Amino acid sequence: MYEVNHYFSQLPQSYLFSRIAKTVADFRAQHPEAEIIRMGIGDVTRPIAPAALEGMAEGIRAMGSADTFVGYGPEQGHEFLRSAIAEGDFHSRGIAMADDEIFVSDGAKSDIGNFPDILDSHIRVAVTDPVYPVYVDSNVMGGRGGKLQPDGRWSGIDYMPCTEANGFVPDLPAKAPGVMYLCYPNNPTGTVLTHDQLKYFVDYARTNGVLILFDAAYEAFVSSPDVPRSIYEIDGARECAVEFRSFSKTAGFTGLRLGYTVVPRELRGSDGHGGQVALRDLWLRRQTTKFNGASYVIQCGAAQLYTPEGREQIQATIDYYKSNATMLREGLTGAGLTTYGGVDSPYVWCKAPAGLSSEEFFRLLLDRCHIVTTPGSGFGPSGEGFVRLTAFSTHELTAKAVERLKHLI
Amino acid sequence: MYEVNHYFSQLPQSYLFSRIAKTVADFRAQHPEAEIIRMGIGDVTRPIAPAALEGMAEGIRAMGSADTFVGYGPEQGHEFLRSAIAEGDFHSRGIAMADDEIFVSDGAKSDIGNFPDILDSHIRVAVTDPVYPVYVDSNVMGGRGGKLQPDGRWSGIDYMPCTEANGFVPDLPAKAPGVMYLCYPNNPTGTVLTHDQLKYFVDYARTNGVLILFDAAYEAFVSSPDVPRSIYEIDGARECAVEFRSFSKTAGFTGLRLGYTVVPRELRGSDGHGGQVALRDLWLRRQTTKFNGASYVIQCGAAQLYTPEGREQIQATIDYYKSNATMLREGLTGAGLTTYGGVDSPYVWCKAPAGLSSEEFFRLLLDRCHIVTTPGSGFGPSGEGFVRLTAFSTHELTAKAVERLKHLI
Numbered sequence: 001m002y003e004v005n006h007y008f009s010q011l012p013q014s015y016l017f018s019r020i021a022k023t024v025a026d027f028r029a030q031h032p033e034a035e036i037i038r039m040g041i042g043d044v045t046r047p048i049a050p051a052a053l054e055g056m057a058e059g060i061r062a063m064g065s066a067d068t069f070v071g072y073g074p075e076q077g078h079e080f081l082r083s084a085i086a087e088g089d090f091h092s093r094g095i096a097m098a099d100d101e102i103f104v105s106d107g108a109k110s111d112i113g114n115f116p117d118i119l120d121s122h123i124r125v126a127v128t129d130p131v132y133p134v135y136v137d138s139n140v141m142g143g144r145g146g147k148l149q150p151d152g153r154w155s156g157i158d159y160m161p162c163t164e165a166n167g168f169v170p171d172l173p174a175k176a177p178g179v180m181y182l183c184y185p186n187n188p189t190g191t192v193l194t195h196d197q198l199k200y201f202v203d204y205a206r207t208n209g210v211l212i213l214f215d216a217a218y219e220a221f222v223s224s225p226d227v228p229r230s231i232y233e234i235d236g237a238r239e240c241a242v243e244f245r246s247f248s249k250t251a252g253f254t255g256l257r258l259g260y261t262v263v264p265r266e267l268r269g270s271d272g273h274g275g276q277v278a279l280r281d282l283w284l285r286r287q288t289t290k291f292n293g294a295s296y297v298i299q300c301g302a303a304q305l306y307t308p309e310g311r312e313q314i315q316a317t318i319d320y321y322k323s324n325a326t327m328l329r330e331g332l333t334g335a336g337l338t339t340y341g342g343v344d345s346p347y348v349w350c351k352a353p354a355g356l357s358s359e360e361f362f363r364l365l366l367d368r369c370h371i372v373t374t375p376g377s378g379f380g381p382s383g384e385g386f387v388r389l390t391a392f393s394t395h396e397l398t399a400k401a402v403e404r405l406k407h408l409i
Numbered sequence: 410m411y412e413v414n415h416y417f418s419q420l421p422q423s424y425l426f427s428r429i430a431k432t433v434a435d436f437r438a439q440h441p442e443a444e445i446i447r448m449g450i451g452d453v454t455r456p457i458a459p460a461a462l463e464g465m466a467e468g469i470r471a472m473g474s475a476d477t478f479v480g481y482g483p484e485q486g487h488e489f490l491r492s493a494i495a496e497g498d499f500h501s502r503g504i505a506m507a508d509d510e511i512f513v514s515d516g517a518k519s520d521i522g523n524f525p526d527i528l529d530s531h532i533r534v535a536v537t538d539p540v541y542p543v544y545v546d547s548n549v550m551g552g553r554g555g556k557l558q559p560d561g562r563w564s565g566i567d568y569m570p571c572t573e574a575n576g577f578v579p580d581l582p583a584k585a586p587g588v589m590y591l592c593y594p595n596n597p598t599g600t601v602l603t604h605d606q607l608k609y610f611v612d613y614a615r616t617n618g619v620l621i622l623f624d625a626a627y628e629a630f631v632s633s634p635d636v637p638r639s640i641y642e643i644d645g646a647r648e649c650a651v652e653f654r655s656f657s658k659t660a661g662f663t664g665l666r667l668g669y670t671v672v673p674r675e676l677r678g679s680d681g682h683g684g685q686v687a688l689r690d691l692w693l694r695r696q697t698t699k700f701n702g703a704s705y706v707i708q709c710g711a712a713q714l715y716t717p718e719g720r721e722q723i724q725a726t727i728d729y730y731k732s733n734a735t736m737l738r739e740g741l742t743g744a745g746l747t748t749y750g751g752v753d754s755p756y757v758w759c760k761a762p763a764g765l766s767s768e769e770f771f772r773l774l775l776d777r778c779h780i781v782t783t784p785g786s787g788f789g790p791s792g793e794g795f796v797r798l799t800a801f802s803t804h805e806l807t808a809k810a811v812e813r814l815k816h817l818i
Contacts, residue, residue: 001618002587003529004678004686008694018697043480048472056469056706063457063665066803071452071663106515106666106704113699114523117550120412137698141526178411209410254480255705256472257515269413277413285417288427289546290522295515295704296664297465394475 037401039389040372044252046317051310052301059300073293077104081299088306095232106294108246108259113138118282123178126158128170130383135181152381161382176208183215188379188388189349190341192227205240212241220250222344238264251314258298324398325391331402346391369404416552446810448798449781453661455726460719461710468709482702486513490708497715504641515703517655517668522547527691532587535567537579539792544590561790570791585617592624597788597797598758599750601636614649621650629659631753647673660723667707733807734800740811755800778813
C-alpha cells in the first residue's frame with residue numbers, strides 16, 4: 001500500500017477559521033433571532049469597482065467569438081497586466097521592476113503556500129508570532145515543522161514574538177534562519193513597520209543571507225507617509241526579498257481570485273554544491289510545470305484597476321473600509337479597551353480586558369454583542385490575550401457594533 | 410545562504426512546448442510569408458458556449474452590487490457547481506458520487522501537479538511512455554525522480570511503454586509501484602482503453618495496493634460505446650483511483666481556467682505506522698491551506714454547461730473537433746502514413762515515414778507543409794518515431810493541412 005505524506009498527520013485537525021465558523025454556526029442555531037455582525041474572517045463586502053466589471057465583461061465578449069477567443073495564456077500572466085502592474089504599483093512610485101519579475105496567479109494564498117516548493121526541505125524558517133497560519137502549515141506539510149510542542153509552537157520553526165512590550169516589532173531569532181516571513185501591514189495585529197524599521201530587517205537579511213518572504217496583501221491601506229507599501233522601497237530589498245501581492249483586499253477580488261508575486265532577478269539561493277541558482281528561474285519552472293496561468297477574464301478586470309477611473313474607484317472602497325477601522329478603533333478605545341493597528345490596516349488588534357483569554361473574550365463578544373471576532377491565540381502563542389476585528393463590514397453594521405460595545409464593560 | 414530545492418536543478422532546462430515555440434518562432438522569422446497551421450499544442454480555438462458566457466455575465470453582475478456580492482467561496486468549489494457536476498457527469502451515467510468528493514480548482518494541471526504533495530516523497534511512481542510531461546516533472550520536483558539516464562528516463566520512475574507492438578496498452582512494471590498515472594483518452598497517442606482493458610488496471614491496482622491517478626481531461630471526445638469516460642464506470646475504481654477532469658477541452662476553458670478532481674472516500678493510504686489515512690481528508694487539508702477556491706465568475710459559467718442548452722452547445726463544439734480529427738486521420742492515411750488515435754480523442758498519433766526520427770518528421774512537416782506538430786520523443790523515449798497532431802484547429806485550416814499533406818511523400 002502506498003504511503004501518504006506523513007507530515008500532514010502532524011498538523012492539528014482543525015483549521016482556525018473552520019473552528020470559528022462552527023462555533024458561530026452553533027451560536028446561530030441556539031439564537032436564531034440574534035443579528036450577528038461578522039468581524040472575524042477578513043473577507044470584503046463592497047462590490048467590485050465598475051472599471052473592473054467592465055474589463056471582465058469585455059474579456060467575456062472576447063471569449064464569445066472565434067476571432068477574439070483567448071486560449072492558454074502565459075503561465076506568468078498576460079503581458080498587458082504585468083506591464084500595468086509594473087507601471088502602476090512600482091515605476092509610478094520610483095521603484096524599478098521588470099515585467100518578467102512579476103508572476104500573476106490565482107491569489108496570494110496559492111503563491112504563499114506553494115513558494116516553499118522551490119526551497120530546500122531542511123531550510124530553517126522564521127515567522128512572526130502571531131502569524132497567518134498558512135506560512136506555518138505549508139512549511140509543516142513540506143517537512144520543516146519538526147515536532148509540535150505543548151505551547152503550540154513547532155520545534156523546527158523560529159518564532160519572532162510581536163508583543164506590546166516590543167511595540168509589535170518582531171524580535172529576531174537567536175540564530176539567522178534561511179527564510180523569514182514578514183507581513184506588513186500585519187495580519188493579524190494591524191500594526192506596521194516604518195521605513196527605518198523595515199530597513200533594519202532588510203539589512204539583517206542581506207548581512208546574514210536570509211530570504212525574506214514579504215506578504216504585502218494589505219499595502220493599499222497604508223496612508224502614513226513613513227510606512228512603506230512595498231519592501232522594494234527599501235534599498236537592497238531586491239537582493240533578499242520576494243513580495244506577495246493580492247487583489248483581494250485592494251480591489252475586493254476575494255471571490256474573483258487574483259494576486260501576484262514579485263521575484264527579482266537578483267535573488268539567488270545556494271544549490272548545495274557551491275553554485276547559485278536564480279529564484280526567479282526556479283519559480284518560473286514551478287509555475288510553468290504546475291500552473292496554467294490565471295483566468296484571462298479576471299486579468300482583464302484587474303488591468304482596468306490601473307486606469308485613472310479604476311484607481312479612483314478602488315481608493316473610494318479602501319477609504320470606506322479605513323473609516324470603518326477608525327470607527328472601530330475609537331469605539332473600542334471609548335469602551336475602555338486597548339487597541340493596536342487599524343490605522344494603516346483593516347485590522348484592529350484588541351486586548352482582552354480583565355485578564356480574559358483570547359477565546360473567553362471571543363465568546364464574550366459573541367454572547368454579549370453578537371460580534372464575531374477571531375481569537376488571537378489562533379494565530380500563535382503571542383496572540384493570546386487578544387482578538388482581531390476586521391473593518392470589512394458595512395458602515396451601518398460597524399456603527400451598530402460600536403454601539404453594542406459601549407455597554408460591554 | 411539559504412538552499413534551494415536541488416531537485417529542480419536536475420530537470421532538463423527546456424520544457425517541451427517552450428522549445429517547440431522557439432523553433433516555430435525562428436521558422437516564422439525566416440519565412441514571414443508562410444501560412445503556418447498550428448497542430449502542436451493542445452489549445453482550443455472555438456468560442457465559449459453562449460450558456461457559459463451568460464453564466465459568467467450573471468456572475469459579474471452579482472459582483473457589482475453589495476447585496477449580491479460574493480467573497481471567499483469554499484476552497485472545494487461552490488455547492489451549486491459541485492452538485493451540477495455530481496449529477497451531470499456521474500449520477501446521470503449511473504455512477505454514485507457525493508458532492509464532497511468533488512474538488513473544483515483552477516484547472517487539471519494545477520491539481521495533477523499538486524496532488525503528489527499529499528503522498529510520501531519516497532513513493533514509487535509509474536507512468537506510461539510516452540507521457541504528459543507534468544506527471545514526471547512534478548514528481549522529480551518532489552524528489553521521486555532519482556537520476557536522469559542517458560535514454561531520457563528517470564531511474565526512480567517506472568515507465569510503461571505504449572507502442573504499436575502492444576497496441577498502446579501499457580506494459581505493467583515488473584514490480585507494483587505505489588502510484589500509477591493513466592490518461593485515457595490518451596495524451597499524446599490519442600488511443601483509448603476499452604472497459605475490459607481499464608478493468609484489468611483497476612483490478613491490478615486493487616490487488617497490489619496501487620493508487621491510480623487517472624487523467625480524464627479528454628473524456629468528452631469518447632463516442633465508442635465500449636470506451637469508459639470515467640474510471641468510476643469500472644467496479645472497484647472508487648477504492649483505488651483519483652480522477653482529474655478539465656473544462657479546458659470539454660468546453661474550451663483553456664483561458665478561463667477550471668477543472669476538478671474526484672477523491673472518493675474509500676481511498677486510504679498508509680500512514681507508515683500501521684494506520685490508514687483518507688486521501689480525501691488530506692487533499693481537503695492541502696486545498697484549504699494552499700488554495701482559496703476557483704473564481705466564482707468562472708464557476709457560474711461552468712454550471713451553465715450542465716443545462717440542456719449548455720450540453721447541446723458544447724457537444725456541437727466537440728463534434729466540430731471530432732470531424733477535424735476524422736479529416737486529419739483520413740488525410741494522413743490517404744497520404745500513406747500510419748496513424749493511431751483520433752477516434753475518441755482530439756489527438757492523432759502519426760508514425761514518421763521512412764525511418765525518420767520524431768524531430769526530423771516534425772521539421773519536415775514544418776518545412777514542407779508549414780504544419781506545426783509535436784515531436785513524439787518530447788513525451789518520452791517510446792514516443793520516438795511519432796508526431797502528435799491536434800484536431801483543435803478550424804475546419805478550413807484542417808482541410809488546408811490535409812491538402813498540403815497530399816504532396817508530402
